[in-house]
Amino acid sequence: MKKLLVTGGAGFIGSNFIQYILDKQQDLVLLLDLDLLTYAGNLENLEPVKDDPRYRFVKGDIRDKTLVEKLFAEYDFDTVVHFAAESHVDRSILEPEVFLTTNIIGTQTLLDAAKRHWNLDPDNKHSREYRPGVRYLQVSTDEVYGALGKTGMFTETTPLAPNSPYSASKTGADLIVRAYHQTYGLPVNITRCSNNYGPYQFPEKLIPLMIHNARQDKPLPVYGDGMQIRDWLHVKDHCSAIATVLEKGKTGEVYNIGGNNEKANIEIVRLILEALGKPESLITYVQDRPGHDRRYAIDNTKITTELGWAPAYTFEEGIKETIRWYLDHPGWVERVTSGAYQRYYQEMYQQQ
Template identity: 80%
Template structure:
């Protein structure tokens, strides 16, 4: 039976992963959710499992060395799945410092605690032996690879070339994880996913933002010409891929996780409007953000061939299900889009310069 530390478990992907693990994995003895509950962390995402005896929430910062150390001592984790991160590119352009400290220093704090508790001879710098069955999984992003041209796909061998403070912080964290494996023999994996969508996503991201605005007949802000292309991955497929890496992945390896669904932003916006029966006149083109990558695409051949994972959702089924989820959870959306989020929204979009 496993004791699992999930960081950032009150966020979008983390909360979906906790649901997945408690529903699908019989080998969970205890799952601790460590989350600071910043603007995107929401315990409402986990209301239906808060009384599960295998689950426990702890509010705290991954940069807090004393807290992280105490958690490892108290709960004797054998698995760490690290989601916690500042993750929105727009925010990183405005406030890069919080991204660098949370995403890099926070990762190093977790690695140090895991190394101290898992290493058989923690005082021996030459020892590379660890407890049987322990594993640290770093959840990263395809944005660390930079941007693609009109053709080609990111593979695990693609050089890292981040273009925003956010992606630079994630690439740096990935390199720290790799270094702990190479230097100390830490049993790690890194996963790099494409754009996620699905239930519980904070409404600053493209799909929930457009659904929310369209439902309220508000302008739908589209950067540039809207032809930025992303590979879209349903969050449930992402969760199943992470679980596959935890159970089957080779220690030290990186695995790309993609949904095989390349779509331009404008195509998605129009699809949402069509499903909701709203006019395309709601689309408002605004000045493109600095350093906006034009295209991402993930080659997931490695995880498919070596570990037997593949995405189950088509984009058409996934986006329909996602729209219906948001329509059925308008109370959740309305609570999320109040207060601080409204201030952020106005700062980001109301001041954006419309394109001629």
């Protein structure tokens, strides 16, 4: 990996991955971050690397075929890590079309560009020969598997059964990636992660939302009875897992990534209140989300046994670090919740 295209790198997981990979991969020549900077994209997340000579930022849409083609031609990427996606379930219920076009058509646009530029005989529809060392990695989610009962875990062979427009759009994208491998021989991998938490997460998600509201003594909205169970993965563990798949993953394979930390939502809310010294009377139960999956759990066996990766964080240490990060960065939280962070791009790039 010498020239890396990261899509959605100004988002929560993408920005953590960019910081991680620039720190760990000293032989990396170029990392280009393509991001449309929608409401969840925040270039402030990349302040620590903005002066790294290997880092480039381009504001743009992954659905823009002309732009994507231009970037591949200009920078000659050998690796793509595709984070860019609409990802909030509640928003997908209100605006499913945005999720379908971004998550599926955007993925296909990237795959087409990679296939054209990496295939050794791109005009021959039967050619399955590619430049050595190229790799396309699709960052997906455990939500493509649907929901579990009280027992069991998702494996890579669990049937796909999405229950929301968001997870359906991610499932569609995964299947397009698989098809490009099966039909054209494109070197791909798909990773499916459990719920991430950590620094730079947009405060519409459970953990940062609860921290933000609790600090201000605002009600903490909890869906239904709060007993929805998720497997929580620290974002830095997720980044190390992706790097491991890029280095060691077998072409065409899917790898599940989980944190081995099953927790009910209400348990996390109460833990945050206790850490902040706030009363449980702030908890407000609200009507449950339509189609809300009851339980997710990831089986890590494949990536652990075949590639040697394992999560480093326990939830107990990870949540303490995360709460501390949000307490230590009140300015970041204020700019994100007020929308002021969106001016950062204009201030940093529009005058250049």
